Amino acid sequence: MKRVLIVEDDQSIAELERDYLEINGFETDIETTGDGGLTSALNRDYQLLILDLMLPGTNGFDICRTVRKTKEIPILLVTARKEDIDKIRGFGLGADDYIVKPFSPGELVARVKAHLARYERLSGRKQAHTISFRGLKINKDSRQVYVNGKEIELTAKEFDLLLFIVMHPNHVFSKEHLFERIWGLDSMGDLATVTVHIRKLREKIETDPSNPQYIITVWGAGYRFDA
Template sequence: MKRILIIEDEKVIAELERDYLEAHGYKVDIAMDGDSGLRLAIRGEHDLIILDLMLPGMNGFDVCRQIREEHNTPILMVTAKKEDIDVIRGLGLGADDYITKPFKPGELVARVKAHLARYDRLVGTRKNKEEIRIHGLLIDYGARRVFVHEQEVILTAKEFDLLYFLALNPNRVFSKDQLFERVWGMDAMGDAQTVTVHIRKLREKIETDASKAQYIETIWGAGYRFRL
């Protein structure tokens, strides 16, 4: 049984989310503030985390950042704000997707199912290459680890998925919309901006000089390409 952690300070909302998820066969834990939520998340016992941004104590942004220092567990960010800067910040810190309040419980359940299925597929499949080595870059698919010139770099779940997908299809140009569809899926909330944020974060982590891309090349007006 998949286990979900809800970090949400509004009790009515948290219990509604729990009831709908449990009705669909998930085991659910609830934390009412950022500090207790982080303690539960760090244990690594959950398959997905639903994280509200506006929390008492430690806010959702800091919780997300600290979770990402330890785990690649999918994080679905819940925000009452619609400003792009909050979405960009959350995605930049490692959230995989976001949903804006108010939302229909059925939409939340569908999003959770999609992310769990996608994560299981990416982690569990053995049809993909286990290792990709290109120009000092090593992508270990089985362990979901990345090394640049033998130094490990820590990626979020979606950063890893995006890098692996591009490296698995070298020299092929993908538009932002294509990358969003392939890596996040059509049912995910977001747009091309999500891809832009993740590409920027990837370059900061794997490129020696992000302004002169060795691995992920921008093809102006078309999209991105992984260089061989």
């Protein structure tokens, strides 16, 4: 089931949007503040964002700009303002569509379906080469890694190690297994190599390396990527 995030400070409008979307088979969450909407959009897995522009806290334009740095999901702007300059600004920040209040809930659902279908057609191949988890984005072809939109420089082995464990989320790998897969059976070295590379990865991709959110130590067993 596809998930949609509604960021709307008018509770009655948000609930109306939610009801129509859920009737049409979507799972929805509602955030009524800009700060809450931005946090949810960045840290949870949604297929589309419905975003009001005039919000308490972080405004819709800033949310759109920030989300677009790390995610390519469709963003549908909703506002009571009819000025063309707002539309131009929204599209310039990466929004996919713009709908003015008051609007028909049926039209909203139709636009959501259309943008999701278009996104799936255009990004199907690209998504196969890109992996994203909670602000972490890995491009397998270009071997680039981003955390919250900022590119992170990794060595070849650091990238190989990260990609391998990310490709197997929530699976626990022993140091022996990781050493064999990344360095090979004929490699010279010891299991401390794995520990050192895990530490370096955490220093580069974790907000708090001492309290990692991505690469988790399973004591006595090895490491797993927490998806």
